[in-house]
Amino acid sequence: MFNPWPHALSVAVALATLASPTLSQAQDLTFNLPAGPLASTLNAIASQSGHIVSLEPSLVRGKQAPAVVGQMPAEQAMQKALAGSGLQLRVTGQGNFSVEPAADNSAAMQLGVTNIVERSTDATTEGSGSYAARAVTIGKGTHTLKEIPQSVTVMTRKQMDDQDIVDLKDAANKTTGLVGAQGVGRGLILSSRGFQIDDWQYDGVPIPRNTYALGNWATQDLIFFDRMEVLRGASGLLQGTGSPGGAVNLVRKRGQNAPTVTLTGKAGSWDHYGLQLDAGGPLNQAGTVRGRLVADQDDSHSFVDSEWYKTTSLYGALDFDLSEATTLGLAVSQSDGESRSNVRGFPRYADGKPVDLPRKTYTGAKWNHSDIDVTTLYTDLEHRFNDDWAFKVGAVRMTETNKAKNQRVQSSGTGINADGSGVQYADFVTDLDSTKVALDMNLNGKFEALSMQQEIMVGGNYSKYTSDDKFARTFNNSTDNIFNIDHDRPEISYDGLLNSPGGRGTPSKYDIRQKGLYGSWRVKPIDPLTLVLGSRVSWYDYSYKSWRQDATSITADPESTSNENGEVTPFAGIVYDLSREWAVYASYTDVFTPQTERDTGGSVVKPIIGTNYEVGLKGELMDGRVNTSLALFRYDQENRATLDTDGGQICDGWYCSKASGKVRSQGLDAEISGEVLDGLQLFAGYTYNTTKYIKDPENEGKVFSWWTPKHMLRVWGNYQFSGDWNRVSTGLGFVAQTHTIGYDHSVNVPGYTVWNARVGYQLTPEIELAMNANNLFDKTYFTAAYNQINGNNNYGDPRNVMFSVKYTPEF
Structure with missing residues (x-):
């Protein structure tokens, strides 16, 4: 090939x-x-x-x-x-x-x-028709999965389309080792190996994506992207204060050289309708200017009464060949998502058992409304000096506004009473406005010296997050019953909540800046052996200002700040090729996470320090049509802030903190993806993961990550028939996981297995029909979230279907 x-x-x-x-x-x-x-x-x-x-x-x-x-x-x-x-x-x-x-x-x-007959290192997955990625770009430059001494997964465009995956939360929950937990409304909390991933990469440029004054509102469409690359394990070399759980890189679609148009219409359960146009092609005769346009409209009601969602997404991209060696890319995307959502699900009984409410139960008010508007600008410039040396610079600017008003139902005490009483209405108004700017540049080169093949990568990146936020809230006890929620309470506003009994507003501003220099060196002292050494030096500045506001006054809270200068995070890895198909590897890396808590001396508690170890086996089988991996990992995190109960309540009327906590995450990942049999594309990923407080004054010995199951298995296969049935394709798969616990360790969220299926039919060379069916056996289950006794328990989707028609004319 x-x-x-x-x-x-x-x-x-x-x-x-x-x-x-x-x-x-x-x-x-x-x-x-x-x-x-x-x-x-x-x-x-x-x-x-x-x-x-x-x-x-x-x-x-x-x-x-x-x-x-x-x-x-x-x-x-x-x-x-x-x-x-x-x-x-x-x-x-x-x-x-x-x-x-x-x-x-x-x-x-x-x-x-x-001739050169090695496997392709082109990382693009569009048009490959495969679940097996040839290469990835998440580690800067382009490498095959087998060359990277850490666990890596790629969700290709083919797999997204077959499973009808359109947003990041759905993709995470169908990927090895990731959890896309429920945030606020349609928001998500992305985590891996027990730790949140709050910095997401766009074409390799990391930006903060889940820092809000209140809640977790982040959403992300996937229609703009060619693939989702996931690195599990510490990612400090790439992102500085990156998550110890890993990194996610979303690689966008590009301008095309030949005219291409795809028009897709969808219709499904709960009045779910969608229409998408994806078109691209050359914009001049020489083909040195290429364009891409994606437009998507998605409207849906829900299995929950009164709930609805409407999302409009637009994307435009241009690629310019400034010369044979230099390419400039420009793009803009805009997503406007409106909804009336069941923001915080249900509370539970005091003993932690779920209230027996129908899945269709809506706990909000008729005036619940959320509007999340995200506009992103992308630009990158790549110059190829020759086949071995290249320079790339990329930048991303994202603006996000999030305006919402909602009623949330929770328990007024320690859970709902047996007769259904004990209801409290929480009214919230949010007005969040943030801007994220990030830049990344790097130089990659391959050369031979001292009779050894070598590769170096040096670079730097910068990110800035600023916000101008405010929210107001009141908590109102009620004699209402959980089985008879009032959806017609008076509509709320920010000023109205300030004038309500117990009402309080919280204006706030974030200013978070991070910059770093990084580099890595790959060398082959002998042909089958590759050594990888790398390091990053990071600078981090954090500021959070907030005010307490009521109807008559506004009072500033103490400013929360944190600064870290010249923090070094090393990385070391080794890859040994057992054969052309198989390689074993081992890696070590550090991670640091700044903290904002203060000690008894008034100083900021020193950063959390983590060490990540991983050993594994990777395979590229059947001439690269199948990728496999097996990994054992352990991550120890120390210096976590814990309450210093010996120091007195001298930090704003409460105990100060000290850097003394320790947690551990360890386990196993196994994965296979690609064409395992003629016509059968398969993805299967299994994760065994335990997380525990090793040292903590209150939680020692307890589970650390409450929404991380001990066992996760995600499987999906799609078979393309041949012969007389060559127009037909079928897909079948499931997601299965064991139980999780609640935020306060008092709630048990049972595990579940949910089956999904697909049938496709190629009506003509230009028209494809498909039906996707989700939750085939109509399993009732709760999704992973901040599950608590007093609220935030959400049902997963019941059985539903989606019909689609895809038209791709030939030119």
Whole structure:
């Protein structure tokens, strides 16, 4: 298959691959490949047919292939993919394929049996038709999964489309080791290995995405993105104060070289309707300017009475080839999500048992309303000095406004009484306004020195988060019953709550800035062994100002600040290739997390320090069509702030803190993804994870991460039939997990298994029909969240279906 690896390894690999059997050139195969990058389409055809395709990487760079759909021999599929590209196909004497220029001087570039036949390191997944990613960009530069000495998962565009995954929370809960917990309304809390991931990467640029004055409101559509890359384990080298649980990188869709249009219509349960346009193509005759437009409208009611959601999303992208070696990318996305949501679910009985309420029960008011508006600007510039050296700079600017008013029902005491009494209405108004700006630049280079292959990466990044927020709230005890909620209480406003008995407002401002310099060095002292050494130096400044406001006055609270200068986080890894398919690895990395609590001397408590160890086995099987991994990990986190009860209540009328706590997260990850059998794309990921307080004055020995199950298994497979049934594809999978606990360790949230399925039918080469069915057996369960006795218990979706029609015209 196509792969731009160096010529130095071509002869040995070519001889090895030529010794393997290939399929008959004339055998008809069923192809269903949408228009996409030419490199990806050639890879997909080669992967499906079992052939080798050899070429110079520069020949296909920036070129686009038309859709390849129908029954045909692999050679014909290749010819169709190459149509209009200025390239031609040549069949070698051994029955493999070579791609070369169609010009008369092409003979000088023929590669013969000594061609590059390594696997492709193109990280783009659109058009690949595969669940197996060839490479990732989350660690700066482009590497295969096997080259990275940490656990890595990629959710490809094919997998998102097959499972009808449209937002980050859904994607997280169908990915190995991640938990997308319920935030406020449609918001989410992303976590891995027991720790929140609050900085998310966009094209490798990390920005804060879940810092709010109140609650967890973050939302993220996935229609703008080619893939979701996930690194599990400490990510301090990439993000400085990054989560010890890992990092998530969302890689956006790009401008295209050939005209491509996809129009998708959806209709499903609870009056759920959607319409999406995804179009792209060259904007000049030379193809040096390429564009992309995505427009999506999604409207839905809910299984919960009175609940509704409406989201409008727009995305536009331009890519300019300033020269053969330099590409500039510009893009803007905008998502406007309105909703009337069941913001905090249900409370529980005092003994922690759930109240027996129907899943359709709405606890809000008729005037509940939320409007989340997110606008993001993206830009990046990449310059390729040659095939070995490249410089890239990327920037992201995101503005977000979040306006909401809602009624939340909770218990007035320690849980709802047996007769349903003990209800309290909590009224909230939020007006949150934030701006995030981030920049990342890096230089990557490969070279040979002292007879060793080496690679270096140096870079730096900067992020700034500023906000101008305010919220107001009141808590109102009531004689109402949990089985008869009042949805018609008077509508609220910010000023109205300030004038209510017990009403209080909280204006606030965040100013969080982080910058860092990072670098890594990869060296191969002997051919099968790679050593990776890296480090980052970080600077961090945090400021939070808040005021207490009532109807007549406003009073400033003490400012909360934290500053860290020159914090060093090292990284070390080793990868040993057992064979071309298998490698073992081990890694160590540090993480630091600044804290804002004060000690008895008035100083900020020193940062949390964590150490992450991981060993594992990775495989790239069946000529790269299947990725596998197995990892054992342990993360110890020390210096957590705990209450200093010996120091007296001298910190704002309460106990100060000291850096003495310790927690541990450890376990196992296992994963397989790709075409495990002809026509069968499979993703399966299992995680065993325990989290515990090792040292804590109140919680020692208890579970640390209440929403992290000890066992998680996520499985999905999609099978493309052949022969007379070649128009049909079917999918089946499930998510299963063991129980979790509540925020205060007094609630048990039972585990569950939920099955999902899909049926697809290719009506014509241009029209595809599909039906996705979720929660096939209508399992009743509670989702992971800040589950508490007094509220925040939310049911998962009952059984539902989604029908879709996708139209992709040929050009």
